[in-house]
Amino acid sequence: MLYTVIKKNLYQDSVSLMLLTNHLSAVEGVTQVQVMMGTPANKDIFKSSGLYTEELEEANPSDLCIVVDTDDESVVENVVEETDSYLNSQTEASQQSTIPTVRTWEMAENKLPTADVALISIAGEHATAEANKALDRGLNVFMFSDNVPVEDELQLKTRAQEEGLIVMGPDCGTGILDGVPMAFANVVEKGNIGIVGASGTGIQEVSSIIGRNGSGVSQAIGTGGRDLSSEIGAITTIRGLQVLDQDPETDVITYISKPPAPAVREKVVEVFKTLSKPVVAIFMGDKPREAHDNVHYTWTLEDTARKALELANGSNHYSCNFIEDKDLQKIKENNQQRYIKGYFCGGTLANEAAMVIEDALKLDASHEHPEGMMLQYEGHEVVDLGDDAYTQGRAHPMIDPTLRVEKVEEAAADDETAVILLDNVIGYGAHDDMAGVFAPVIEKAKQQAASEGKAFVAIASVTGTEEDPQVFQDQVDKLKAAGVIVTESNAQATKLAVEMVNYLNGENSEVENIDNAEVENDKVQALISNKPRVINIGLRNFADAIMEHGGDVVQYQWAPIAGGNKRLAKILEKLK
Amino acid sequence: MEYQSIQEANEAVTQQILESQPFLLDVVPAKDVISELDGKVLLHAGPPIKWENMTHPMQGSCIGATLFEGWADNEDDAKKMLESGEIKFVPCHSVDAVGPMGGITSANMPVVIVENKVNGKRAYCNLNEGIGAVLRFGAYNDEVINRLKWMKDILGPALSKALKQIDGGMNVNVTVAKAITMGDEFHQRNIAASALFLKDIVPYLLTADLPEKELQEVTQFLADTDQFFLNIMMATGKVVMDSAAEIEEGSVITALSRNGDEFGIKVSGLGDQWFTAPVNTPDGLYFSGYSTDDANPDMGDSAITEAYGVGGMAMIAAPGVTRFVGTGGFNDAVETSDEMREICVGNNPNLSIPTWDFQGACLGIDIRKVVETGITPVINTGIAHKTAGIGQIGAGTVRVPLECFEKALEALAEKYGVEVE
Helix, strand or coil: CEEEEEECCCCCCHHHHHHHHHHHHCCCCEEEEEEEECCHHHHHHHHHCCCCCHHHHHCCCCCEEEEEEECCCHHHHHHHHHHHHHHHHHHHHHHHCCCCEECCHHHHHHHCCCCCEEEECCCHHHHHHHHHHHHHCCCEEEECCCCCCHHHHHHHHHHHHHCCCCEECCCCCEEEECCEEEECECCCCEEEEEEEECCHHHHHHHHHHHHHCCCCEEEEEECCHHHHCCCCCCHHHHHHHHHHHHCCCCCEEEEEECCCCHHHHHHHHHHHHHCCCCEEEEECCCCCCCCECCEEECCCHHHHHHHHHHHHHCCCCCCCCCCCCCHHHHHHHCCCCCEEEEEECCHHHHHHHHHHHHHHCCCCCCCCCHHHEEEEECCEEEEECCCHHHHCCCCCCCCCCHHHHHHHHHHHHCCCEEEEEEEEECCECCCCCHHHHHHHHHHHHHHHHHHCCCCCEEEEEEECCCCCCCCHHHHHHHHHHCCCEEECCHHHHHHHHHHHHHHHCCCCCCCCCCCHHHHCCCHHHHHHHCCCEEEEECCHHHHHHHHHCCCEEEEECCCCHHHHCHHHHHHHHHCC | CCCCCHHHHHHHHHHHHHHCCEEEEEEEEHHHHCCCCCCCEEEECCCCCCHHHCCHHHHHHHHHHHHHHCCCCCHHHHHHHHHHCCCEEEEHHHHCEECCCCCCECCCCEEEEEEECCCCCEEEEECCCCCCCCHHHCCCCHHHHHHHHHHHHHHHHHHHHHHHCCCCCEEHHHHHHHHHCCCCCCCCCCHHHHHHHHHHHHHHHHCCCCCHHHHHHHHHHHHHCCCHHHHHHHHHHHHHHHHHHCCCCCCEEEEEEEECCEEEEEEHHHCCCCEEEECCCCEEEECCCCCHHHECCCEECCCHHHHHCCHHHHHHHCHHHHCCCCCCCHHHHHHHHHHHHCCEEEEEEEEEEHHHCCEEEEEEEEHHHHHHHCCCCEEEEEEEECCCCCCEEEEEEEECCHHHHHHHHHHHHHHCCCCCC
8 A cells, every 4th residue: 555745845956865765665564665856757756666646746846756566554653753753854964064065156166266177966957957057167077976967978078178177977976176076986096097987987097996906096086977978079088087187196197998989999098009108998898909109908807906006106916816716516407507797886896897798708789788687698698787777766785785695586586597696886075884784695695605505606795995984994894705716807807707607617718818018287187286275066075085184175956946846947047 | 327337326226325314403393394184084004994993902092092182072073083084094104204113193193303414305203102001002091192191291391491402403313323232233222322311411400491390300200211212213213224115217215115904115216105915923032921922013104214224124233132022042142143144235333233243233124125135124013012002012023015115027027118028
């Protein structure tokens, strides 16, 4: 039975509400629950999730709507109580902070007149307008928001270029500006390796490996995944490369990209040639080319980090441990169990895993990736659960593990599954204990399998550093304790999975290991030469991380103009 | 319009506020300065309202005023006169006046005259009666009527004699600027300003040639009445905001007021028109034995103080009363004032607030910012019992309904030829 509670005029941003929904799901007796603002789009989501009720008809975009599916009406009261206490304790927490909070651009500028970048993480449909307001004020833009139309991206980037500014993103997951983490980022020591990347988790993986090997990152500039499309033409990528070339703290430039449009790729390579510093570049999925003009190409993210480290330090400690697993024998007895199931929260990590598997197993898989399905071949499956298809009405899997837990449970119960492959991306903004969520899930699944006389292997890598709030080693230890094999990198995790499958299939093929050694201005400049001064529009914990690392920050508590009333918003636009 | 933009017009409006020089000139019977009070006429708070729509406390005030004026000699007759329409009602705001709570003002009640020396404009407000059973909360027993008579016969003339000795009148800006550094926000708390007023007026009372008994009664009354300055502040707010309204352009609030039924606002670019919506009931702390169920809906012209930028808009100036008005601790008061600043044109350097890092009080509420952010002005207010005569039962805050601003914005769009589908 569905019960509806509508709280009038209580605006909360969607991330808070997703976290709240997650929290409420745990209330005893709740079959299903959803909390959202009463916008038309959200009402559609209620409909599609089978939680639509007549009462929602009346709800306004500024009304908080709770729909509970439960057999016991008394549960509804508990849900409402939990909601109130959750929203209230949130306010208390924010009151303790010393980060100034504002509600308008004017006051944001009053509180931080020296601001040089806006970090935008509000819903995509509103993000472009706010990004333009930031550019109006001469601010660089870091756009975490996704679901921004490509034509908006082009307008913003073209405008920024003309005005001597840079737009990082949209859908820019991470960045490091003069040692200060932006959005999802790992705590990496300051060093001499600069990164430009079209991939959030790619940047995180590379910078984490750099950090764990005692080196550091000068800057990490995210471009957003579409920067390399032919529509955008790598505007931000090129700008970022040039800025790092001028940056006195950067000695080596690392470039990480998802597969680009061919013409754009050539354009970027031409820019590499003009740079005065050595470049290590990875175009995910492309076989590395010959090195040229001080430009080195790599195959995996780990290779990229190693090569950058080598160039930055003149040293190279490549090591890789292979672990024998006793469960493999048991798996070998079951002829069906020959497949890898990979569930990722990092898009680039999923892409890397798919690429390594395809290559090593010589699969002729489709390169279309609908709904984050990075690889689907016979029983092999690699899914990017951070894909938009999975994040509508739900937080990103780096924050909310619910869906991934379900996938892992399903895979563990699936007779075809030999290896479950996972990533664990830690750092600011990410779930505070992902290993703690998955350890019991895997442990239980292993016990279940054992009770049926079966087994499966779980392999994971952790992307992050010891300085991250979740602590790299703690996460590794928790996973290991649950029987998960934890490797140094995502590439190694995948290679190990492939070797196991080859072994199970009785083949002897080696994973191809390409030896890299043989193959081988302005306001933006000002932005990276000092700790960033940030107007943070959206997710509040991004502001906390910035402040903790010495950046100046103002929290702009954003809400839709005129409470979402489009007519009034238009009048306001014109009444100047 | 003669300004390039609404922003420029708003700056002209706020400049009028900053340049105003309000002086307290005199205390006189209302009928001497308000020509409309020439027959059976009562002034009331807020936008126009009919007898039948008034809440009980305002009706009680009307009965009290009818008895005070001697139009009737008992409650029943007074009620009949009021019900029959024999007594006309006029909003205070329409006759250069303001009145707290019910705002009921009649011909023979003494009023303060505050003049803006810049343009000669004047505004009026009745005198504060103190606390307990008082007319403004709807009480009309003998004690109330006798006090009103004493105010008419003794207090008003005494203050008039004292004020007339001050050349040019008493400079209100000086008192306000001092008192805001002493913890007053001029709506819920006026104790510092009232004390300063007493300090400044006493020498002149002593030389006003008053009989000793009267002198004693008057000084005792002023010493006892912590909110005495509120009514002076209200007249000041009225004359300053009416001066600002002379610009006749822009989107700045020039009046905030409520009559127990509707909340009304006026806007600098929209002339004398009220934009109204149903009032809210205040939130706050109640004296023991009372609760929200007993509360009368919001009323009074005293929100002119918030229009001027003090009262709830300057919550942080008065940390002492923040908890009393239900806003919690010091940090909450900072937050409230920071929030109010979001909807204003600027800060008023004449009213520097020490507890707000010496920022000036809020200056000029811009209706565009209110609609954009959904942040509505917060009003500090007393809470009346819904039954006439019981009086004040608590204090708290109340928000101006957003609808008033949305309606005004639509009207402003029409005035400036902005069309949207």
